[in-house]
Amino acid sequence: MLDMVVIALAAFFAAVIDTGLGMCYGTILTPALLITGYSPEVVVPTVLLSQLIVDVVGGITHTKVKNFTREDIKTALTVAVPATIFVVLGAFSNINLPKTVTKTYIGVLVALLGVMMLLGIKLRKTPKRLMLISGLGGFNKGFMGGGFGPVVVSGQIVLNHDPRPSIAIGDIAEIPVVVFGLLTFAAFGALHFSPIFAIVSIPALIASFLGPYLTKTIAEKNYAEKVVGLVALLLGIYTLVEVL
Numbered sequence: 001m002l003d004m005v006v007i008a009l010a011a012f013f014a015a016v017i018d019t020g021l022g023m024c025y026g027t028i029l030t031p032a033l034l035i036t037g038y039s040p041e042v043v044v045p046t047v048l049l050s051q052l053i054v055d056v057v058g059g060i061t062h063t064k065v066k067n068f069t070r071e072d073i074k075t076a077l078t079v080a081v082p083a084t085i086f087v088v089l090g091a092f093s094n095i096n097l098p099k100t101v102t103k104t105y106i107g108v109l110v111a112l113l114g115v116m117m118l119l120g121i122k123l124r125k126t127p128k129r130l131m132l133i134s135g136l137g138g139f140n141k142g143f144m145g146g147g148f149g150p151v152v153v154s155g156q157i158v159l160n161h162d163p164r165p166s167i168a169i170g171d172i173a174e175i176p177v178v179v180f181g182l183l184t185f186a187a188f189g190a191l192h193f194s195p196i197f198a199i200v201s202i203p204a205l206i207a208s209f210l211g212p213y214l215t216k217t218i219a220e221k222n223y224a225e226k227v228v229g230l231v232a233l234l235l236g237i238y239t240l241v242e243v244l
Contacts, residue, residue, distance in 0.1 A: 020215050
């Protein structure tokens with residue numbers, strides 16, 4: 001019973017952070033599920049499917065509070081298309097390759113993006129750079145079930161995109177990425193579900209209505225970039241420590 005409470009609280013907290021900062025859902029929830037004894041074969045589909053619920057509800061709420069507007073649709077598509085293509089490659093690689101190398105590169109990349117945001121370093125935004133960042137994020141999602149938001153949201157901000165829509169785009173553009181990731185796992189016969197899905201999804205669903213208001217608040221107070229940068233840096237360091 002205690003394990004179920006811990007998982008429900010982890011899912012709620014993960015969904016608030018994910019819809020509020022555009023990252024960390026899988027990073028928080030995956031270890032919680034593994035620690036409580038669930039196998040990776042159950043954990044990854046559970047995280048991906050509940051992530052789909054979080055992204056859809058979070059995306060609707062982001063739109064409601066105007067974190068995401070019509071002007072952001074083009075950028076969202078530029079993020080979503082390459083990410084959706086590369087999530088299939090990532091899911092295929094998940095089944096056939098060791099994860100150490102990819103976890104190392106994710107850790108280095110996310111930590112670097114975090115440092116750049118904290119130092120206020122910006123790069124010129126171009127469609128090619130945005131597509132490169134998005135492709136990397138999509139591959140990460142298919143390969144590990146996580147690593148999309150830290151790369152895509154941080155990457156957009158480093159490419160001089162406003163933090164508020166960057167966070168919203170991270171959630172909205174992730175919807176087709178998660179769908180294709182799940183379909184790829186299903187195609188390879190690697191999609192396994194458990195009753196734990198309901199225990200994860202219900203608190204995550206509730207939290208997804210709250211996170212976008214966090215985005216709006218920190219953006220209006222003009223410290224969204226620093227908050228995202230610090231979280232990205234800590235997340236990158238955590239990922240590298242896991243590899244050691």
